[in-house]
Amino acid sequence: MQPAERSRVPRIDPYGFERPEDFDDAAYEKFFSRYLVTLTRRAIKWSRLLQGGGVPRSRTVKRYVRKGVPLEHRARVWMALSGAQAQMDQNPGYYHRLLQGERNPRLEDAIRTDLNRTFPDNVKFRKTTDPCLQKTLYNVLLAYGHHNQGVGYCQGMNFIAGYLILITNNEEESFWLLDALVGRILPDYYSPAMLGLKTDQEVLGELVRAKLPAVGALMERLGVLWTLVVSRWFICLFVDILPVETVLRIWDCLFNEGSKIIFRVALTLIKQHQELILEATSVPDICDKFKQITKGSFVMECHTFMQKIFSEPGSLSMATVAKLRESCRARLLAQG
CATH class of the missing domain: 1.10.472.80 (Ypt/Rab-GAP domain of gyp1p, domain 3)
Known part of the structure; x- marks a missing residue:
């Protein structure tokens, strides 16, 4: 493929990930040109659905979710459907209190060890980037380790929290979504005995x-x-x-x-x-x-x-x- 053709697909995707050297630009372009039509159609339907304010659990919402939540609505929809929004509303200030709580050097070291291993191919997580999302990731994982001491921190949670941060652009929302996943949706995946x-x-x-x-x-x-x-x-x-x-x-x-x-x-x-x-x-x-x-x-x-x-x-x-x-x-x- 000629360099001029290759450049039509950006080397960095919308989430900050660098596309690999062997990325199939032609296949992706063919797929995305079709998918863009679907995304546009879904965005219009979701905007109409969300005009009412809330995201009720219903057959319509289930069908809509299966067909994909547009990026601009994803954080809001995830927060509503997972119960994370309700938890956050019921516990104002709780996340920030966790960050100011008693220090736990073992937990802090375990999280720090994994920070550089989390998405080295994502420009937003590089130390040279300002703001660097590593600090946000550290805060979310630290708060969660204090919140759920039976789990603390377990490898794998860094990748999940990283994705949540990329989608929400919000520390506190990422924390509550992580709680929904680790605490309720995934039964006992990250406890010491796993x-x-x-x-x-x-x-x-x-x-x-x-x-x-x-x-x-x-x-x-x-x-x-x-x-x-x-x-x-x-x-x-x-x-x-x-x-x-x-x-x-x-x-x-x-x-x-x-x-x-x-x-x-x-x-x-x-x-x-x-x-x-x-x-x-x-x-x-x-x-x-x-x-x-x-x-x-x-x-x-x-x-x-x-x-x-x-x-x-x-x-x-x-x-x-x-x-x-x-x-x-x-x-x-x-x-x-």
Whole structure:
């Protein structure tokens, strides 16, 4: 591709991330020219919906969210649907009191260690940028560590908080959204024992065995633990794994419909690439295939991808997920 053609796609995306050297400009341009039409149409509908002030939970809102929340409304919609806005309104000044509380050197050191590792490819998080979002990130994670001492700080939370900051441009809102995710939507993912995370990886294994038995059988035959191939999907909620816009579309639904969305995304990725995965003949081979399935046009074309997550995996209710969690959790506890 000629340099003149390449320059039509900016080297830095709207969120501050540098596009990689091997970024497929032509495929992205083709996708985005179509997606822009969808975005414009959705923005008009959302503006009408939000004229009333609030964001009520309704079938209409659920449908709208699944089709994507425009960037200019995303923070407001996430805050409303997740319950974060209600928490913030009920606790005025709480966030700032947390930052002024008693110092915890261990917590501070753990957070500082990860600051430079958080989005080195994002210009907004570089120390040379003014203002640098590293300070904001530090504050949000520190406040959360004081707020939820059972969790404190856990690797992975830095990526999630970083995305929240990029979308809200607001420290306090990012804190309350992080609380919604870590405290309510993701059950026990970030506690020291990470029992909720381990449970959900096992739940995915059960769902794959039921819905995609050939893949389930291959994983069993090769003795591959699910944690080996999908732990980062769950811990980072697909941040740094799928394209930014696709992650944000997933989070739109996550804040509204809860953690079953993670299973829908995982099952869709596996089902779509089932043939590729089934070619694997060893553990390293499987790990490599699971990295491959998170790249390419299928995941870049976020609008089509989101339609697929609600059709491909078939029926998946929270009741089914809750039942599987119960049995998987009991099995893990029995294993010690």
